[in-house]
Amino acid sequence: MRSLLLAVLAAYLIAAIHSILAFVNKRRSLQRVAEWSMAVGFVLHTAVLIDDWAVDGHYPLFGLRETLSFLSWALVGSYALVLYHYRAQAVGALAMPVICILTSAALLISPDPSASAAAFSTTWLFPIHTTLLVFAYAAFFIVFMASVMYLIQERELKVKTFSGFFHRLPALRTMNEISTHAAAVGLTLLTLGLVAGVFWSWSLHGKMWRNDPKEIFAVLTWLLYFVLAMFRSTANWRGRRAAWLGVLGFVLVLCTFLIAPLLGSYHVFGLALK
Amino acid sequence: MSIVLIGVNHKTAPVEIRERLAFDDAACAAGLRTLVDGELVREGLIVSTCNRVEILSATANEQIDLGAGRVTEFLDTSGNLPPGFLKDHLYRHTDEEAVRHLFRVASSLDSMVVGEPQVLGQVRHAYSLAVEAGTAGRILNRLVHHTFRVAKRVRTETGIAASAVSISYMAVELGKKIFDSLKGCTVMLIGAGEMAELSAKHLVNAGATRVMIANRTEAAARQLANQIGAATSVPFEQLDEHLHEADLVICSTGAPEYVLTEAYIRKAMSRRRKRPTCLIDISVPRNIDPATGKVPNVYLFDIDDLENVISSNIREREREAERAELIVQSEVMQFQQALRLMDVGPSIGAMREKFQDVARAELAKQRKKLGPLTKEQEAAVESLLMSTVNKIAHPIMDQMRRLYGTSDADAAPAPNDLIDLEE
Structure with missing residues (x-):
């Protein structure tokens, strides 16, 4: 399946290059190429995931390699939704390169043969837990990108000397709506994912909470996005501050993903519980 | 056939000359009928706007100079100018x-303002006048549609017209x-100026x-509200x-003083639950306290800010214009082909007809030798030939x-020289 994943990466690379060119040159034809090759990549990627599932015999979201591949697949899907709902093509210039990096990382990491998925496939709660969280992180990444673009555009408007960004980024309201909606979706998925995780841990070990660094970061992330959603709905925090919170939230997501394993979390991809 | 374009524009002639040459619709139709004689000038079209008067014409290849001369003369007479007066102002382009x-x-x-949208409509109008006058033929039809x-x-x-270059459009x-x-936005005008x-x-x-209009003299506000439609006047x-x-x-x-102060705006912002608002101050002296620009979600622009943005937009348009020139270049080549x-x-x-005529003549000559043929046989012989x-x-x-079809065509002999078609 490596060769097919290579084809997926090629399609995403074409999409990334054309998205960036379309952003710089504002050409519709370039954007069309980007969207088509992204669609082709997505279909192939779906095939890769299904094939992995069939061949490996477990849900294709277990090892680090699989997680990266699944995450980039979820990101493509989320970006496609943003594109469909808001026509915010500028997001692609930022999202597609990241998707390419994730996909190539998935290609470079060799599958871990010692990993045994047996312990995890006993209950259906585990795949639900991981799938929900991966989609939640994809949604938070969308929030992050919309927030960054909001901050750039808002700065242009405040400073009043318009650079090239001004003409290329979507309107403030559009980016605000994208991040509000994506944050709401992300928060819902995160909540459900955490609940699924807690139940899974309980059913397997009889423990709900293990004071793991990853668990702590995840709860912090949840709190932050909850605060963000609350503030947005009561309208005390709008625009800039909410956007900064969206950026901060993503930093926490990255901590959960990258730093928590370094702090000795048992919650590492592909490793069986000790 | 050759295409000749002769005219003046805002770069080559001052308004005193352009206004004398300008054609209104009636003059344009009448002028086209006199100009296009079917001999020297086969087809014609007049584009007349406040920035340019141009005559586009089609002439036979060997009569370019005579045709151009006729057009120049026509411009002289229609502008009531002495012959040769326009010499320094006219430009002439061929093919x-x-x-x-x-x-x-x-x-x-x-255009004077690159990317302004009116000129295409003006060309469209000029073409419809030429069509009405019957002076747009095979060549011009094709050219104008292209x-x-x-x-x-x-x-x-290109984004040539994407960004605003006037204060009112900013x-x-x-x-x-x-x-x-x-859509759904509410606009407030404070002051009812032009x-x-x-x-x-x-x-x-x-x-x-x-649209809400607030003005110190309410009558003016009401009058403006009526003009705009969808507008109401609000007591100042x-x-x-x-x-x-x-x-x-x-x-x-x-x-002479600030009409909207910072405290005022802060109050309004909390009332509108901090939804963003855009304040545009085009008055001198300024009527909105510059300090309001620091209030979160308020975007304040005074007249200087707008001018700055406009000049950056003009630069952006010029960059886009370079890309437009490339499009024009490739389209010119396509059209020429x-x-x-x-x-x-x-x-x-x-040529095809000539070949067929030769074949028919030969058949007629030899027909007798074939003897009597049935209708089907006769048709078969003809179709074979x-x-x-x-x-x-x-x-x-x-x-x-x-x-x-290639650009080397000039080097090739004209089709008429390859075979004598007139014979």
């Missing part, structure tokens, strides 16, 4: 240059950058649903009752089309 010039004009690359296509390409593929551009679409009126009209055209004293409803505020009073094929088309047809001739002629004609 490829003329095509490029027309493409550039219609794409608004030759021109429309080029102008559309330039408009959609409100629309800023509004779109904040609210995406102006600039405010123009901006409000642009905003309503762009979709703003509600009740300004703070309504300020929080406005997504966009355009301030242009003659007041189409034109050459069009020229060679009738000759190829004539014709299909043989056509099959032999086909590769030759293909080759001709290919030859004359």
Whole structure:
């Protein structure tokens, strides 16, 4: 399946290059190429995931390699939704390169043969837990990108000397709506994912909470996005501050993903519980 | 046939000359009928706007100078100017240059404000006048339709007209950058000046649903409200009752002091639950306290800010214009090729007919020797002959089309010289 994943990466690379060119040159034809090759990549990627599932015999979201591949697949899907709902093509210039990096990382990491998925496939709660969280992180990444673009555009408007960004980024309201909606979706998925995780841990070990660094970061992330959603709905925090919170939230997501394993979390991809 | 374009524009002639040459619709139709004589000038079209008067004409290849002379004379007489007076102001483009010039004009690359949208409509109008007068023929029809296509390409593929270059239109551009679409937006005008009126009209055209007008003399506000439609006047004293409803505020009073202070705006912002608002102050002295620009979610622009943005937009348009020139260049080449094929088309047809005539003449000569034939046999002989001739002629004609379709066509002999078609 490596060769097919290579084809997926090629399609995403074409999409990334054309998205960036379309952003710089504002050409519709370039954007069309980007969207088509992204669609082709997505279909192939779906095939890769299904094939992995069939061949490996477990849900294709277990090892680090699989997680990266699944995450980039979820990101493509989320970006496609943003594109469909808001026509915010500028997001692609930022999202597609990241998707390419994730996909190539998935290609470079060799599958871990010692990993045994047996312990995890006993209950259906585990795949639900991981799938929900991966989609939640994809949604938070969308929030992050919309927030960054909001901050750039808002700065242009405040400073009043318009650079090239001004003409290329979507309107403030559009980016605000994208991040509000994506944050709401992300928060819902995160909540459900955490609940699924807690139940899974309980059913397997009889423990709900293990004071793991990853668990702590995840709860912090949840709190932050909850605060963000609350503030947005009561309208005390709008625009800039909410956007900064969206950026901060993503930093926490990255901590959960990258730093928590370094702090000795048992919650590492592909490793069986000790 | 050759295409000749002669005219003056804002770069080559002052307004005193342009106004004397300008044609209104009636003069244009009458002028075209006198100008196009079917001999020297076969086809004609007059583009007359406030920035240019140009005559586009088609003449026979060997009569370019005579045709151009006739057009120049026509301009002299219609402007009541002594012969030779226009010499220093006129430009004359032929063939490829003329095509490029027309493409550039219609794409608004030759305009005073690059990217302005009116000129295409003016070219369209000029063409409809020429069609009515019956002076647009084979060549000009083709050229003008190609021109429309080029102008559309330039408009959609480049951002040449994407950014605002006038103060009155800036409100629309800023509004779109904040609210995406102006649909459902509420606009407040403080002061009922001309600039405010123009901006409000642009905003309503762009979709703003509600306009409130506050002016010290309420009669003027009411009068303006009637003109704009979708507008209501608001008593000046009740300004703070309504300020929080406005997504966009355009301030242009003659007041010597700040009409909107920071405290005022802060209050309005908390009333509108901190939804973003855009304040545009086009009055001098300024009517909105510059300190309000620091309030979160308030975007304040004074007249200098707008001028700065406009000059950066003009630079952006010029960058886009460079890309438009590339489009024009490739379209000129395409048109030239189409034109050459069009020229060679009738000759190829004539050649095919000539071949068929020869075959028919030979058949007539030999017919007696064949003796009596049934109708079917007669038809079979004729069709045999014709299909043989056509099959032999086909590769030759293909080759001709290919030859004359390339830019080396000038080096190739004219189709009429290859075979004497007149015989």
